[in-house]
Each structure stands twice: as structure tokens, then as C-alpha cells.
Amino acid sequence: MTFLNSPLLWTIAGAIGVAVPVIIHLLHQRHRRHTDWAAMELLRRALVVRSGQVKLEDILLLLLRCLVLALVAFALVRPTLEDQAEGGLLGEQRVGMVIAIDASFSMDHGKYDTRMEEARQRVSKILETAKEGDPITIVLMAESPRTLLRGANFNLDRCNDALEKAEVFPERFNLERATVELATLVDELKGSVKECYLVTDAQAVDWANFSKEAANGLETLARKSKLFLVPVETEGRENLAITDFSYASGSLGPGGLSRFTAEVRNFGLQTHDGGSISLSVNDRNGTPRSFGPIKPGESRLIDFYPDLDLSGDANLTASLGRNDDALAIDNRRMASVRVSDRIRILCIDGEPFAGDGPGETFWLRKALELNQLGDDASIEVVVTDWQETDPSAIGEYDLVFAANVEEVDSSIARSLDSFVRKGGGLVLFAGDRMDLPSYNENLGGLLPGELIGISAFGEGSETVGDSPGETSWTLAEPTSSHVLSQLTRTMPQEGRDAVRFRKSMEIRPDDNATIVLSLSGNGSPLVLEKQVDSGSVLFFATTADRDWSNLVVHPLFPMLMQQSITHLTNRPEAGRAGNLNPSESDLGQASAESLEEALSPLNAVVIPIAANLGGIVKETRKGTEISRTLLILALLVFLLQGYLARLFTNRMTSKGESSLQESLRKHTVVAARRT
Amino acid sequence: MQEKYLDTDTLDAIGPLDVVTRQVVEGIRIGMHRSPIRGISTEFSAYRQYVPGDEIRHIDWKLYARTQRYFVKLFDAETNFVANLLMDASASMTFGSGNITKLEYAKYMVASLAYLIVDQRDSAGVGMFDGSLQRYIEPKSTPGILADISREMEKVEPKPRTNVADVLHEFAGRMTRRGMVMVFSDLLDNTDEFIKGINHLRFRGHNVTVFHILDPQEIEFPLNGVWRFEGLENDGELVTQPARVRQAYLRELEQFIGKVRGACIKSEADYVLVNTAEPIESVVSNYLLQRMAARIR
Numbered sequence: 013m014t015f016l017n018s019p020l021l022w023t024i025a026g027a028i029g030v031a032v033p034v035i036i037h038l039l040h041q042r043h044r045r046h047t048d049w050a051a052m053e054l055l056r057r058a059l060v061v062r063s064g065q066v067k068l069e070d071i072l073l074l075l076l077r078c079l080v081l082a083l084v085a086f087a088l089v090r091p092t093l094e095d096q097a098e099g100g101l102l103g104e105q106r107v108g109m110v111i112a113i114d115a116s117f118s119m120d121h122g123k124y125d126t127r128m129e130e131a132r133q134r135v136s137k138i139l140e141t142a143k144e145g146d147p148i149t150i151v152l153m154a155e156s157p158r159t160l161l162r163g164a165n166f167n168l169d170r171c172n173d174a175l176e177k178a179e180v181f182p183e184r185f186n187l188e189r190a191t192v193e194l195a196t197l198v199d200e201l202k203g204s205v206k207e208c209y210l211v212t213d214a215q216a217v218d219w220a221n222f223s224k225e226a227a228n229g230l231e232t233l234a235r236k237s238k239l240f241l242v243p244v245e246t247e248g249r250e251n252l253a254i255t256d257f258s259y260a261s262g263s264l265g266p267g268g269l270s271r272f273t274a275e276v277r278n279f280g281l282q283t284h285d286g287g288s289i290s291l292s293v294n295d296r297n298g299t300p301r302s303f304g305p306i307k308p309g310e311s312r313l314i315d316f317y318p319d320l321d322l323s324g325d326a327n328l329t330a331s332l333g334r335n336d337d338a339l340a341i342d343n344r345r346m347a348s349v350r351v352s353d354r355i356r357i358l359c360i361d362g363e364p365f366a367g368d369g370p371g372e373t374f375w376l377r378k379a380l381e382l383n384q385l386g387d388d389a390s391i392e393v394v395v396t397d398w399q400e401t402d403p404s405a406i407g408e409y410d411l412v413f414a415a416n417v418e419e420v421d422s423s424i425a426r427s428l429d430s431f432v433r434k435g436g437g438l439v440l441f442a443g444d445r446m447d448l449p450s451y452n453e454n455l456g457g458l459l460p461g462e463l464i465g466i467s468a469f470g471e472g473s474e475t476v477g478d479s480p481g482e483t484s485w486t487l488a489e490p491t492s493s494h495v496l497s498q499l500t501r502t503m504p505q506e507g508r509d510a511v512r513f514r515k516s517m518e519i520r521p522d523d524n525a526t527i528v529l530s531l532s533g534n535g536s537p538l539v540l541e542k543q544v545d546s547g548s549v550l551f552f553a554t555t556a557d558r559d560w561s562n563l564v565v566h567p568l569f570p571m572l573m574q575q576s577i578t579h580l581t582n583r584p585e586a587g588r589a590g591n592l593n594p595s596e597s598d599l600g601q602a603s604a605e606s607l608e609e610a611l612s613p614l615n616a617v618v619i620p621i622a623a624n625l626g627g628i629v630k631e632t633r634k635g636t637e638i639s640r641t642l643l644i645l646a647l648l649v650f651l652l653q654g655y656l657a658r659l660f661t662n663r664m665t666s667k668g669e670s671s672l673q674e675s676l677r678k679h680t681v682v683a684a685r686r687t
Numbered sequence: 688m689q690e691k692y693l694d695t696d697t698l699d700a701i702g703p704l705d706v707v708t709r710q711v712v713e714g715i716r717i718g719m720h721r722s723p724i725r726g727i728s729t730e731f732s733a734y735r736q737y738v739p740g741d742e743i744r745h746i747d748w749k750l751y752a753r754t755q756r757y758f759v760k761l762f763d764a765e766t767n768f769v770a771n772l773l774m775d776a777s778a779s780m781t782f783g784s785g786n787i788t789k790l791e792y793a794k795y796m797v798a799s800l801a802y803l804i805v806d807q808r809d810s811a812g813v814g815m816f817d818g819s820l821q822r823y824i825e826p827k828s829t830p831g832i833l834a835d836i837s838r839e840m841e842k843v844e845p846k847p848r849t850n851v852a853d854v855l856h857e858f859a860g861r862m863t864r865r866g867m868v869m870v871f872s873d874l875l876d877n878t879d880e881f882i883k884g885i886n887h888l889r890f891r892g893h894n895v896t897v898f899h900i901l902d903p904q905e906i907e908f909p910l911n912g913v914w915r916f917e918g919l920e921n922d923g924e925l926v927t928q929p930a931r932v933r934q935a936y937l938r939e940l941e942q943f944i945g946k947v948r949g950a951c952i953k954s955e956a957d958y959v960l961v962n963t964a965e966p967i968e969s970v971v972s973n974y975l976l977q978r979m980a981a982r983i984r
Contacts, residue, residue, distance in 0.1 A: 058935035
């Protein structure tokens with residue numbers, strides 16, 4: 013026997029309920045009223061006749077009243093006889109169903125009928141087993157759930173209307189989240205039988221090896237309800253999809269050259285003959301690019317160099333040409349970037365009167381103004397002395413570079429903080445003039461970590477691993493997915509090793525900071541980035557001149573500076589949102605056998621496509637709720653105790669009462685007839 | 688009337704009715720009642736032929752002269768009667784569920800009847816008893832006795848345990864002439880002994896009326912819930928649900944009333960069941976009407 017409502021809660025309620033008449037009885041006895049009485053002898057004689065009987069009657073009434081409340085409490089727990097197949101006289105079978113339909117975009121596959129159409133038909137079969145009044149929940153499951161019906165009493169027309177609204181979303185099927193949501197919906201159902209149906213195309217990517225989280229979720233679902241997996245399928249699984257399309261490198265300014273890469277993947281079982289892919293910028297179609305045959309499971313990268321002459325936001329869409337696969341939704345992919353026609357950069361010079369050789373701003377200006385000519389230059393660099401920096405003017409620039417600035421006072425710090433949070437980019441270079449406490453205190457919210465101090469090569473254990481005779485560090489192998497890291501990785505190893513660092517600023521990174529580049533040997537961070545609201549801060553743990561390293565005279569330096577400009581002002585990575593999850597493009601389905609094997613520990617039922625769905629459902633459906641019977645029983649006991657109470661109280665009928673009164677009236681005056 | 692127990696409204700309501708006794712009793716005063724003692728009155732009633740033993744002075748000599756026969760003149764003597772009103776003042780009479788206790792009610796009745804009796808120049812005396820005769824006011828026909836009755840009744844202090852029978856026996860011995868005895872009591876005592884007392888009074892030729900005074904709660908027993916009943920006569924307490932024993936109680940009451948009433952009828956005493964919920968004048972009027980009706984029959 014199981015209970016549809018919390019047994020503990022209702023047992024407590026029932027116990028309280030049963031205690032009520034007992035307490036009332038005791039209080040009733042305790043709070044008796046008092047009166048003086050003259051006719052004690054008459055009363056005593058009446059009691060002799062009735063007292064024993066009264067006690068028995070009291071106990072009987074008390075027991076019956078307790079029984080009424082116990083039965084009601086038991087009925088409220090809604091006990092269910094699990095082995096009872098049909099309602100019959102004993103109770104009723106109320107089936108609560110949660111029907112979850114996979115609404116990920118793979119369900120749109122199909123040349124004729126889509127998988128979603130198949131799913132609707134399968135759901136209709138399930139609904140044929142429901143009775144009027146059964147609580148039904150229909151929910152679409154993709155990345156997040158969309159409820160079509162929630163705990164509604166079954167009505168075929170209403171259910172069909174809801175099914176008509178079932179549609180596919182450009183999302184993946186999130187099995188982990190789905191199980192959690194479904195468990196909640198199952199809990200809401202009130203029925204002697206609870207069933208949960210997962211109507212899905214059972215993609216192998218989701219179902220062949222589901223995660224531990226998903227397994228736990230399914231186990232919970234199977235514990236709370238009878239779990240059915242209802243697979244649907246369509247003919248064929250050939251599918252060519254663009255799985256990635258993104259900015260790769262280059263300048264996004266007017267006249268700059270940028271590279272975008274599209275990845276085309278063959279998810280089918282047969283080699284694709286090849287085709288074409290075209291790129292449109294703001295709906296202006298470019299020249300299609302062809303690609304050759306792609307084997308099953310393989311990908312092809314295709315580069316595009318779009319013409320981004322116009323400033324403003326640019327929407328780029330890569331689309332496959334004519335393609336005969338049955339899933340069109342994944343044949344295109346989008347990216348968006350912001351193209352700026354003019355970028356203003358403020359360079360704050362922390363060492364304006366350096367005696368020997370060019371200072372930091374000299375090298376920075378060279379790297380930032382690369383290939384910029386006269387008035388047509390899209391990048392404007394303004395250099396200022398750190399002591400003459402106007403805090404109120406910072407907001408007029410797109411980027412701020414600060415090199416070896418000695419101190420950051422609170423007014424500058426506030427301006428920089430506001431500037432970054434509104435979307436500006438801040439690039440900081442280290443140097444031996446920096447007053448670290450003032451940085452940590454005033455720029456703590458912007459720095460990607462706490463500045464500790466300057467370390468020089470050969471002063472500590474950082475030399476471990478370096479070759480004997482080495483006098484400086486080199487760049488460590490770039491491993492981050494950050495655009496600057498990827499850019500560095502494009503440079504040959506020999507070229508990277510030519511960059512030598514004698515000193516660096518030690519920094520303890522924050523948790524939300526990204527380490528872009530590191531030094532070899534001690535592994536200390538060289539370049540870090542921290543996102544602060546809409547803007548970001550790049551920190552270089554070396555100088556922007558030749559004091560600590562030869563980076564500024566290495567070809568990598570202008571590349572890093574140019575890429576930093578693009579990265580901080582155009583943010584091409586942000587334009588990837590809204591694209592499809594490529595894993596859904598793999599239409600391969602888990603076999604019924606593998607599903608049964610995977611779900612057998614959960615006692616779940618996999619209903620093969622060819623099987624009689626309605627028959628299997630009805631055959632496995634067991635459970636009868638007996639609360640109605642209990643309530644009827646409680647009512648009968650209640651009526652019985654009411655009848656007995658009336659009987660025991662000996663309330664005289666009007667006839668009996670009038671008879672006694674008449675008798676007393678006749679006796680009122682009797683005048684004796686004397687002889 | 689200024690006395691507490693002589694309520695003007697009550698007396699006005701009873702006023703038109705005379706207290707009429709069924710039997711002619713002898714009296715020391717000439718009143719409006721017929722007497723069996725012929726020859727004392729001057730009012731001629733009838734002639735009867737002389738028989739030996741008749742007093743010579745009653746022979747009508749004029750009629751002898753005309754008829755040559757001896758006839759004796761008979762006269763209806765007008766007498767008054769003595770009424771003794773015995774009121775139970777035991778603790779059980781202090782019970783009252785409404786505005787008035789049985790004792791208070793009895794006091795009003797006694798005072799009202801005493802007034803009516805004295806008003807027609809008959810004599811009324813009042814006795815108040817609990818275990819024994821507590822106070823007794825000798826019968827008089829002067830209006831001043833009404834004030835005495837009222838005053839004495841105010842002094843009554845109820846005590847437990849009524850023994851009506853002893854009081855009735857005592858009265859039977861005390862009253863030398865036949866008269867009227869009215870008993871006002873709830874009779875919650877030994878019924879058999881009470882009946883013996885009534886028989887004793889009747890044996891002595893007294894005209895007895897029993898006013899059986901009960902409270903409406905005692906008659907109807909309409910209580911609900913759990914009640915603790917504490918006896919007024921030091922007879923303990925009982926806890927019960929009245930509704931559950933009501934029927935049994937009413938049966939006992941009916942039997943009790945029936946027994947007292949039956950004994951009264953058997954002894955040729957009048958019996959009046961008084962419900963203190965009813966107006967006193969109504970009860971008294973009803974009683975007098977019943978008595979007149981019985982006289983006419």
C-alpha cells in the first residue's frame with residue numbers, strides 16, 4: 013500500500029483528530045456545571061437504572077467518533093492498493109500522467125513526417141488510455157521545459173489543442189534538467205497511479221551514455237512514477253551541419269583584415285559529396301565557397317575574409333548551399349561583431365622622462381598605430397603624463413593603456429572603474445615605479461589579482477627546469493582558449509622562445525581572472541584578463557619597454573597589441589550566442605535494446621516503435637485508491653454514532669413528552685369526593 | 688396590604704372567589720357557613736316531628752296549638768371555620784430554578800389564602816415546619832393576624848430534612864375541633880409516612896388539602912450537558928448527564944406524584960400539584976373553582 017499524500021503529515025493530523033473527541037470528552041467531564049437539587053432521591057433512583065448503561069454507551073460513542081476521524085484522516089492520506097488493477101467496488105483508479113515531449117531541434121528531422129509529428133501520434137495513443145478527470149501534464153522538454161498542460165483534468169479536445177501547440181525549439185535536449193523538472197511535475201499529480209512518459213527520438217548522444225546526474229534524475233523519476241520511454245524515429249539519419257562559425261583573428265576595424273572560420277561536419281553514415289557554403293554580411297550574400305567530400309563523422313574548416321568596411325554591428329551568417337538532408341535547421345550559423353570606424357586610445361605614461369632610450373609610450377604608440385596613416389587613421393593614440401591625466405576625460409576614449417604608472421589616486425581609480433564597467437578596455441603594464449599598495453587598494457576591483465612584488469630571474473626557485481646558463485624566462489606553451497593565447501600559439505616555437513623576460517610582476521590571480529599567457533619555468537602569469545561588468549582589464553606582468561624583457565622589439569608585441577584592440581573594442585566572441593548546440597545535429601539514435609539495458613535497473617518500460625503502446629500501458633497500470641471507500645465508511649459510522657447518540661440520550665418524542673405533560677396536568681388538582 | 692407576602696395583584700385576582708368549604712364545620716363564631724348544629728341560629732330551617740330526647744324548648748307550641756302535634760323547629764346555624772395552613776420550610780424548599788424558590792412561592796400562597804380566609808371572617812392559623820414544627824401562629828379571624836403571619840414567615844430559616852408525617856401527627860393531636868388543614872410542601876420525604884399523617888388528620892375529621900409544590904426544573908428536567916447535583920438535604924451529590932437519564936427520572940417523578948395523589952384520593956384529601964412557574968393566583972383560583980365544582984356536585 014502506498015499513499016498519495018504525506019503519511020507522516022496526515023498521521024499526525026489523524027492522531028490529533030482522534031484525540032479531539034477524547035479531549036472534548038475529558039473536558040466535558042471536567043467542565044461540568046453545578047446546581048443544588050432537591051429531588052435527589054428521584055434522581056438517584058433514575059441513575060441506578062441508567063448509570064452502567066450510560067458508561068457503556070459513552071465508551072461506544074467515543075470509539076465510534078474516534079473511528080470516524082481516524083477513517084477521515086486515513087482517507088486524506090489517500091492510500092492506494094498497488095496490486096489492484098481496476099477500481100471496482102473497493103475504490104477508484106485515477107491515473108496521473110506526465111507526458112514529456114522532446115522538443116529539441118533534432119525532433120524536426122524528417123523528409124515527410126518529422127519526428128515531432130511521430131511524437132504527437134504516440135502521445136495520442138497514450139492519451140487514449142486516460143479517463144475523464146485523470147490529471148494530465150504535457151510538457152515540452154528542450155534546454156528548458158515549456159508546459160502545455162499542467163495537472164489538467166483529462167479532456168481529449170483540450171489535450172489535442174495542447175498537442176497542436178507542440179513545436180520544436182532551436183535547443184538541445186537537456187536530459188539532466190528534464191528529469192529534475194519532471195520529478196517536480198510528477199509530485200504535483202494526484203492519482204492512485206502516476207505515470208511519466210518520455211517521448212523522444214532518444215539520440216545516442218543523450219541516451220547511450222547518460223551522465224550520472226541524468227541517471228540520478230531518471231532513478232528519482234522511476235521511484236516517483238511508472239516510467240515509460242517512448243522512442244520515435246524517422247527514416248534516415250544523414251545530416252550535414254555547420255557546427256561552428258566564429259571570428260578567428262584579424263582586425264575588425266574599417267580597412268582591417270579579419271578571418272572567420274566555419275566548421276562543416278558530416279553526422280551521417282555515408283560520405284557526403286561536398287557542396288558549398290556561403291557567407292552573408294548584414295544579409296548581403298558573398299561568393300559561395302565550395303568544399304569537397306566529407307567522410308562520415310569528419311569535419312571541414314572553411315575560412316572567410318569578409319569585407320567589413322561599414323562601421324557598426326555586423327551580422328554574419330554562414331549557410332550551406334543546397335543540401336538534401338532532412339534537418340535544415342542546423343544548416344546555418346551566425347556570428348555578430350562590432351566594427352568601429354575610429355578607436356581612441358589614451359596612453360598614460362608613467363615614466364615620461366626616461367633618460368636612456370625610448371620609453372614605454374614610444375613602443376606602445378608604434379604597436380598601436382601600426383599601418384595607420386594621417387587623417388585616415390582609424391586608431392587615434394593620445395599620450396599623457398600620468399601626473400597630468402584628467403580623470404574626467406577618460407570616458408572620452410575607447411581604450412586606456414597605462415604603463416609603469418607610479419601611483420593611482422582615488423579620483424583616477426574611480427574614473428577608471430566607471431570607464432571599465434561601462435564597457436571600456438583597460439590595459440596595464442607593470443614597471444618598477446609602481447606603488448603596489450596604492451594599486452591593490454585603489455584598483456583592487458579592476459586588477460585581475462593582488463600585486464605581490466617584482467621577481468627577477470635567478471632570485472628563487474623559478475629557475476628550476478630551465479637550462480643551465482639561461483639568464484631569462486621564455487613564454488610558456490599557450491594553452492588558453494583566449495584569443496591572445498591562440499594568436500601566440502600561431503607563432504612558431506622558435507619565434508616564441510626568442511621573447512626573453514628578466515623580470516616580472518608577481519600577481520596572485522583572482523578566482524574570476526583568466527590567465528592568458530604564462531612564463532616558462534616558474535609558471536607565473538604573464539598576461540591576465542578580468543571581466544568587470546561590460547568591460548575588461550588586461551594586465552601585462554612585464555614592462556612596455558625593454559627594461560624587463562625584449563617583448564616590445566619582438567614581432568609578437570604589435571600582434572598582441574592589435575589583437576587586444578580588436579578584442580577589447582569589438583568583442584567578436586560575444587556574437588556567438590543564439591546558435592544551435594551542435595551535439596543535437598547528430599541524429600544517431602540509441603537502439604531499443606540498449607535503452608532497455610540502460611533503464612532496466614530502474615524498472616522503466618521501453619515501448620518499441622512497433623509495439624502496441626496502449627496495450628502495454630494498460631497492462632502495466634496497477635493501483636487503486638481507496639479513499640472514497642474510507643470516506644463512505646466514515647460517513648456511515650458518523651451516521652451510526654449520531655443515531656446511537658440520539659437513542660442513548662433518550663430524547664423524548666413529542667408524543668411521549670405531551671403524554672407526560674398531559675398526565676401531570678390531570679394530576680394538578682384533585683378535589684376529593686368525600687362521603 | 689403592605690405586607691410582603693400579601694401581593695395586591697394576586698389577591699385582586701383571587702378576590703371574587705370565596706373560600707368555600709365542602710363540609711359544614713362547627714365554629715365559635717357565627718359566620719356564613721351552614722352548621723349541622725340546629726337550634727343555635729335564629730334562622731328557621733324546617734320542622735320535624737318531636738321524638739323523645741329532643742329538647743322541650745325547641746318544640747313549636749303555636750303549631751301544637753293548631754295541629755295538636757309536637758313539632759320541633761329546626762334552625763340553620765351560621766358558623767365559621769378554622770383553617771390551619773402548614774408550610775414546609777425545609778432546605779429542599781429553597782430550590783428554585785427561576786426567579787422564585789418553592790419556599791417563597793409557598794409563602795405567597797399561604798399569605799394569600801390566609802387573607803381570603805380572614806377576609807370572610809373565618810379563622811386562619813399558620814404553622815411552619817422543617818424537622819419539626821418551627822413556628823405556629825394560633826388561628827384568629829382578626830385582620831391583625833395577617834401581619835403576624837407575614838412577619839413570622841420572613842423569619843423562617845430553612846433547615847435540612849423534612850418530616851411532614853410527624854408534623855401532621857402532631858397537628859392531628861393538637862386540633863381539638865374539626866377544621867381545615869392545608870399542607871404546602873414538596874413532599875420529598877418518606878411518602879409512606881406522609882400518607883399515614885394524612886390519614887391521621889382525616890381520621891380526626893379534618894378537611895385536608897395537600898399543595899404539592901414543585902419547581903418546573905424538577906417537573907421537566909430539561910438540563911443538557913454534564914451536571915453535578917448537590918442535595919439540599921445533606922444527601923450527597925451526583926454527577927450525571929441529565930439528558931441521558933431524563934426519561935428514567937420523569938418516570939420516577941410520575942410514580943412519585945401518582946403515589947401521593949392516590950393516597951390523597953384514598954384518604955379523601957384534596958391534592959393540588961403546584962408548578963412554581965405558574966402564577967399563584969391562577970393556581971389558587973383553579974383550586975377554589977375545583978372545590979366549588981365538587982360542592983355543587
